[in-house]
Amino acid sequence: xxxxxxxxxxxxxxxxxxxxxxxxxxxxxxxxxxxxxxxxxxxxxxxxxxxxxxxxxxxxxxxxxxxxxxxxxxxxxxxxxxxxxxxxxxxxxxxxxxxxxxxxxxxxxxxxxxxxxxxxxxxxxxxxxxxxxxxxxxxxxxxxxxxxxxxxxxxxxxxxxxxxxxxxxxxxxxxxxxxxxxxxxxxxxxxxxxxxxxxxxxxxxxxxxxxxxxxxxxxxxxxxxxxxxxxxxxxxxxxxxxxxxxxxxxxxxxxxxxxxxxxxxxxxxxxxxxxxxxxxxxxxxxxxxxxxxxxxxxxxxxxxxxxxxxxxxxxxxxxxxxxxxxxxxxxxxxxxxxxxxxxxxxxxxxxxxxxxxxxxxxxxxxxxxxxxxxxxxxxxxxxxxxxxxxxxxxxxxxxxxxxxxxxxxxxxxxxxxxxxxxxxxxxxxxxxxx
Numbered sequence: 174x175x176x177x178x179x180x181x182x183x184x185x186x187x188x189x190x191x192x193x194x195x196x197x198x199x200x201x202x203x204x205x206x207x208x209x210x211x212x213x214x215x216x217x218x219x220x221x222x223x224x225x226x227x228x229x230x231x232x233x234x235x236x237x238x239x240x241x242x243x244x245x246x247x248x249x250x251x252x253x254x255x256x257x258x259x260x261x262x263x264x265x266x267x268x269x270x271x272x273x274x275x276x277x278x279x280x281x282x283x284x285x286x287x288x289x290x291x292x293x294x295x296x297x298x299x300x301x302x303x304x305x306x307x308x309x310x311x312x313x314x315x316x317x318x319x320x321x322x323x324x325x326x327x328x329x330x331x332x333x334x335x336x337x338x339x340x341x342x343x344x345x346x347x348x349x350x351x352x353x354x355x356x357x358x359x360x361x362x363x364x365x366x367x368x369x370x371x372x373x374x375x376x377x378x379x380x381x382x383x384x385x386x387x388x389x390x391x392x393x394x395x396x397x398x399x400x401x402x403x404x405x406x407x408x409x410x411x412x413x414x415x416x417x418x419x420x421x422x423x424x425x426x427x428x429x430x431x432x433x434x435x436x437x438x439x440x441x442x443x444x445x446x447x448x449x450x451x452x453x454x455x456x457x458x459x460x461x462x463x464x465x466x467x468x469x470x471x472x473x474x475x476x477x478x479x480x481x482x483x484x485x486x487x488x489x490x491x492x493x494x495x496x497x498x499x500x501x502x503x504x505x506x507x508x509x510x511x512x513x514x515x516x517x518x519x520x521x522x523x524x525x526x527x528x529x530x531x532x533x534x535x536x537x538x539x540x541x542x543x544x545x546x547x548x549x550x551x552x553x554x555x556x557x558x559x560x561x562x563x564x565x566x567x568x569x570x571x572x573x574x575x576x577x578x579x580x581x582x583x584x585x586x587x588x589x590x591x592x593x594x595x596x597x598x599x600x601x602x603x604x605x606x607x
Contacts, residue, residue, distance in 0.1 A: 237386065237389070237390050238390065240386065241383065241386050241387060241390065244379065244382065244383050244386065245383065247379060248376070248379045248380065248383060251372060251375055251376045251379060252376065254372050255369065255372045255373060255376055258365060258368055258369040258372060259369065261365055262362060262365045262366060262369065265358055265361055265362045265365060266362065268358050269355060269358045269359060269362065272351050272354055272355040272358065273355065275351050276348060276351045276352060276355065279344055279347055279348035279351060280348065282344050283341065283344050283345060283348060286337070286340065286341040286344060287341070409521075410520065410521060410533070410590055411589065413520045413521055413533075413557060414520045414533075414535055414544070414589050414590060416520075416558070417517075417518040417519070417520040417534075417535035417558070418518075418535055418537065418542055420518045420558065420560070421517055421518040421535055421536065421537045421560070422537055424518065424560050425537065473515070473538070473606050474514040474515050474543075474545070474585060474603065474606040474607070475512075475514055475515070475563060475564065475606075475607070476503075476514070476607045477503075477511055477512050477513070477514045477545075477547060477581065477583055478503050478505060478509055478510065478511045478512065478570060478581045478583075479503075479505060479509065479510075480503040480504050480505030480509060480570070480580070480581070481503070481504045481505070482501060482502070482503060482504075483502045483503070483504040483580055484498055484501070484502040485498070485501060485502075485602075485604065486498060486499065486500055486501055486597075486600070486602040486603060486604065487602070493575070495594035495595070496594065496595050497593065497594065497595055497596050497597060499584050499592065499593070499597065499598060499600040500546065500548075500582050500583050500584035500585070500600065500603060501582075501583050501603045501604060502580045502581070502582050502583075503570075503580060503581045503583060504578065504579065504580040505570050505579065505580070505581075506570070506579055507551050507569070507570060507571050507572065507579045508551055508552075508569040508570060508571075509569065509570040509579075509581075510566055510569065510570075511547055511550060511566070511567055511568050511569060511570055511581055512563075512564050512565060512566055512567065513534060513545075513561045513562065513563055513564065513565045513567050514534075514545050514563070514583070514585070514603075514606075515534070515536045515538070515543070515545065515563050516536065516560075516561065516562045516563045517534040517535050517536035517537070517543075517545070517560070517561065518534065518535050518558065518559070518560050518561075519532060519533070519534055519535075519555050519556065519557050519558060519559045519560075519561060519567075520533040520534060520535045520544070520557065520590070521533045521557050522553050522555050522556050522557050522559075522567075523553060523557075524573075525574075526574065526575075527574050527575035528546070528548040528549065528574050528575075528582070529548065529549045529550065529571070529572075529573025529574025529575070529576060530548075530549070530550040530551065530552065530553050530568070530571065530573045530574070531546065531547060531548040531549070531550060531553075531574070532546075532547045532550065532553055532555060532567050532568060533545070533546050533547075533590060534547075534561065534567075541587070542588055542589065543585065543586065543587060543588070544584075544585070544586040544588070544589060544590045544599075545583070545584065545585055545586075546582070546583065546584035546585075546586070546590065547567065547568070547581060547582075547583060548574065548581070548582035548583075548584075549570075549571055549572055549573050549574050549576040549579075549580060549581065549582055550568040550569060550570065550571050550573065550581070551568070551569045551570060551571025551572070551573065551579075552568050552569040552571070553567070553568040554566060554567055554568050554569075555567045555568070583603055584600050584603070585600060585601050585602075585603045585606065586598075586599040586600050586601070587599055587600075587601050
């Protein structure tokens with residue numbers, strides 16, 4: 174048999190939601206929608222400003238990249254120059270080695286020629302060289318080569334020996350030329366090594382400059398991409414939340430309509446029963462009593478999971494990147510069930526940066542929008558747009574995202590979701606609702 178009192182209370186709530194007998198409630202929802210729309214418009218304005226900032230940052234990054242490209246071209250010139258200098262040094266070293274080898278050959282040849290000429294001069298002195306003033310030639314000459322030159326000039330050497338002496342003289346001249354060339358090449362080598370050292374210093378300097386520019390550019394790109402992603406995620410969240418609010422209100426409207434139809438049927442049955450039995454009509458609870466007994470989404474928030482409270486809501490040390498902790502941390506083993514703290518519509522569900530696997534649910538309670546966040550989950554069993562009831566299983570506890578151990582990070586926001594690492598922002602202390 175139908176519980177007529179309970180049904181009548183439900184009918185009364187449905188009538189209030191639809192017929193407008195509770196204008197404050199409807200007005201509150203309308204005002205909240207307007208606030209959400211204003212927030213969306215503000216976000217669009219901020220997005221436009223951000224886009225202008227992003228474009229400016231892109232141009233700056235492009236300019237920095239062009240500077241690196243220019244530096245790369247200069248760097249390649251220096252690298253090519255260094256390689257050329259090294260090649261020149263290798264060629265000079267090879268030439269010096271060849272000259273040294275050639276000089277040794279000339280020196281060996283001259284030594285052999287000197288021995289031969291000494292024998293010829295001894296023979297000349299023995300066989301009729303008495304007319305030659307040997308003392309003048311020997312003591313007046315600086316060296317053996319000079320002696321030969323004097324004798325050739327004086328015509329004291331026989332024609333058949335003259336060729337031997339001329340070959341010796343030619344060898345001597347080649348040796349002197351080779352020695353002079355060797356000295357010049359050695360001087361050139363010293364200069365080339367000095368130039369190479371300077372170019373190498375220039376190369377090292379430009380390499381460090383390039384590394385610094387690339388490091389700065391990469392840091393700018395990461396900062397730029399992080400900011401861009403943050404703006405995109407926030408815009409996506411706001412849009413999803415606006416959609417979730419509308420879906421939640423529509424779900425409540427449908428529930429009220431169903432309750433109204435059921436109440437009408439119950440009233441008809443009651444009337445028929447009264448007619449048949451002659452009993453008096455059963456009194457109906459007042460509108461205010463009905464509205465207070467059945468809130469729009471079924472009461473305030475409940476604890477979403479069992480476990481140990483490992484960190485509370487409030488000021489933090491900043492060691493983990495935030496100086497204000499926006500929620501409660503409940504620690505328990507991986508897979509511990511996580512339940513919806515209140516009836517509402519899922520705004521987002523899945524992976525998301527520092528939160529890891531997480532769920533965001535939008536609630537509308539007596540015209541006030543609330544948002545709950547469940548982070549670091551090992552698994553997610555609901556999806557965006559899905560309506561869940563208070564206590565419904567939405568996933569398992571875990572340690573995904575920026576987490577050092579299995580726990581649930583739980584937030585309650587009065588209004589839409591917004592995050593601040595240095596203040597409470599829109600969050601309230603969840604512990605005050607349990």
